[in-house]
Amino acid sequence: MSRLSIARALNASGVMGATLGTAVSLIGLLGVIVTTSTTCPESIGSARCNSAGFKAAGLAVCGLIGAGCAGGLLMAGHVVDPEA
8 A cells, every 4th residue: 555545544534533523522512411400301300310411421522532533543644645
């Protein structure tokens, strides 16, 4: 494989990873908003809503970490071949 094809593969995977990470982060943030005490139904209970909020926040953080790692792939692609 040439350096150009490796750099393009790294760039493409970085863009796809960043897009997926951002989408997961936004879904997690939406989950945090939905599980606030003002929007949580009384039939579920505050403890379950609180637990779901923590899990949604963890999902948002994982999405942001994934998007940051995808940025590393983009940088690696530019290091391999700056013209790609």
